[in-house]
Amino acid sequence: MSMNFEPTSEAEAADIIRQAAAHAVPLAITGGGTRSGLGNSVRAERGLSTRRLSGILSYNPAEMTMSARAGTPMREIEAALAGNRQMLAFEPMDHRGVMGTSGEPTIGGVFAANVSGPRRITAGAARDHLLGIRFINGSGEAIKSGGRVMKNVTGLDLVKLLCGSHGTLGLLTEVTFKVLPLPPAAATIVAFGLDDAQAAAAMAHALAMPVEVSGAAHLTESVRYRFVGTSHPEGAATVLRLEGLPASVAVRAEKLKAAFAQVAPATVLDHEATEKLWRDIRDVKPYADGTQKPLWRVSVAPTAGHQLVAALRLQTGVDAFYDWQGGLVWLRMEADAESEMLRRFIKGIGGGHATLVRASDAVRAATPAFEPEPAPVAALSVRLKEKFDPKGIFNPGKMG
Amino acid sequence: MPETIAFLEPKPSVLARRQQIVEDLADILPPGCLISEKRGLVPFETDAFIAYRQVPLAVALPETTAQVAAVLKYCSRYGIPVVPRGAGTSLSGGAIPQSDAVVIGLSKMSRILDVDFANRTATVQAGVTNINISEAVSADGFFYAPDPSSQLACTIGGNIGMNSGGAHCLKYGVTTNNLLGVKMVLFDGTVIELGGKALDAPGYDLLGLVCGSEGQLGIVTEATVRLLAKPEGSRPVLFGFMSSEEAGSCVAEVIGSGIIPVAIEFMDKPAIGICEAFAQAGYPMDVEALLIVEVEGSEAEMEAMLASIIAIARRHGVATIRESQSAAQAALIWKGRKSAFGATGRIADYICMDGTVPLGQLSYVLKKTSEIIDSYGLRVANVFHAGDGNMHPLILYNINDPEDAARAEAAGNDILKLCVDAGGCLTGEHGVGIEKRDLMLHQFEQVDLNQQMAARAAFDPQWIMNPSKVFPLEGRPAA
The missing domain is CATH 3.30.465.10 (Uridine Diphospho-n-acetylenolpyruvylglucosamine Reductase; domain 3)
Known part of the structure; x- marks a missing residue:
């Protein structure tokens, strides 16, 4: 008998959960399993996967919404969207590269982990695009929250609470989300040779301009060749993406390039090169290296990211690059995970948080994957967990 | 107005201790931060949902987070209900107090x-x-x-x-x-x-x-x-149509085409008349429905986007297109729209609905709304955020005529149920408050509300925070 439950209907999933609750059997909740290494390891006897709860339920391109069962593969969602020249504007990362996993990421997994990519700085995170959910709580009850319209403040927003809860509050069975038109044109302005602090200032300046930058990343010298070729000037590459109508993108690219030209040699990448570059940034390509070197995802105020990295470089072996205008730092430690030092330094630069995305099993066992919360907030989280999962059967240990 | 929406029964134990509570709060707060005289409390008895009024026990106006914390600590110790208040502009009664409640107003914390x-x-x-x-x-x-x-x-x-x-x-x-x-x-x-x-x-x-x-x-x-x-520039353009259906289908096609303007606002003929009389914004008076579409960017970008929108509008029989000719006129166009509720209030009392519907249902819901209003013998002005399907029918009535008021409330409930049945929700941006509380079971099952109330209880196990709102009084967990 398989150790994994793979229900094919919401009712079947609810039955399994009711049984598990009655016998206090902990369940490891997964979708496609491509990012199940996120968070602390789960103490569970059985797996419960949404893999067979699959399929797009409704897609109305004119209303820009889609509903799908949680286990629907991302490639199915993306193919349907591409057929109508639409997209998930929050650009969810594919974790398979950095985590060394295989299989099919699911839409439920994307929302359960609130996975958001470079366009987060303007378009919002996964949680900003999730309009409605159905989920099974820890008592085996099917619950709905939200709906399928863009504006909805009817009752408490359990949609946001479940998004990013890593399967610890409920089993998502259906998700309804906003989709957006693919931009008809895109370009990237690349400035070469800026150091981290100069790049932070340049990105802040660009985002203060009325040009609607939709991606702002700084690719440090050690990683830039993994992103942009050797035919360009040397040094780190600071990249700014513009998207929109062709006329807009052309005009804005000129403005931005002119602004940059005062501080560094700059060039413009076309639409095709832009798509590839930002997919690589989204998926953290330089650290999709087949190793178990500790990989941290750090979220801080945009202008603080480079201060953190500078402080760490004095103390330990670390490689890093920046997305989200410098506020999202991808850190690869060369040896130890250094969680204590990292989290102390984050406090020192004004706060934020670090998530351990990848490490060896030994390191993971000794390192809290998520940033510990202040005591009163942690107490609230515990009370909430009890209200959704009174028997504590969903992904025990995963978030704390 | 008949009190058809019930508040929680005031706690006799709290009312009986009123004088003591006022004295204790006076000790907790600095001078000038507590209102307890009847005359001073009256301005806090309602918000912009003026059909209901309840004079609170006291009003605390703290100046710091520490003072807010001290008042809440005190109130929770004695089980005294608390109603938070900003400026009191809620259209759903979210800030209406209750007779055993301490209002905590944040107006002094304005830095x-x-x-x-x-x-x-x-x-x-x-x-x-x-x-x-x-x-x-x-x-x-x-x-x-x-x-x-x-x-x-x-x-x-x-x-x-x-x-x-x-x-x-x-x-x-x-x-x-x-x-x-x-x-x-x-x-x-x-x-x-x-x-x-x-x-x-x-x-x-x-x-x-x-x-x-x-x-x-x-x-x-x-x-x-x-x-x-801020964008380089922005420009509202007026599109007049001879029917609401045409305007509604134009909105759906603009959004469906992949153009996302900054705003698409809809007004029907009664709303146009009311807003034009107030703002003299140059709204066309000879059309049945008006869209205000705002685009932004550089001149060239706005021109390109407008050209696409105008082409779509022509396919839907647009009768009038007026671009704002100056920053002053653009400001007037928005002044008219943003004053819609206030301007309506000058000619009649009104209840403002806030249901949201899927874009494809806009025309249908507008038509059914007008049928509902006719069946009650009332009048309505529609002015709303069409681009995201967030409707605001303003139901006009006379607050001093109890029968008229009851009809308006019943018509409003019918319209909100219509929105839910069309695949939408009760409230897009105004909140449930007390106004829509008793309709929640039309949108949710009891089990859904139970889960929300459980989450609420994780924060406020005593149910002292704004307790008469959002969740129907029946079906709540036993105290």
């Missing part, structure tokens, strides 16, 4: 604490008005995006409580999409901070849960919001 242009954030006290934020950063080329029509008066704390929207949310999102962090006080006086200047926070998305929780999870005292760079 902007930090503006950080490099990180594009502003940290403000909860009593800062919505417009104050944009005004404070405008000279440096930034703005705060959510723009409820009441933005001159409404506070950021109230906006967070209701997850407020506004005309320009079509492009920029509502409050929850523009909120990065809060400092808040829990029911027992515990002060917590959620989020900050980073774009996300660890753990459960408590910030997302708090935003729109209508003052039931705690009292927000400070907020960090996202600032955006």
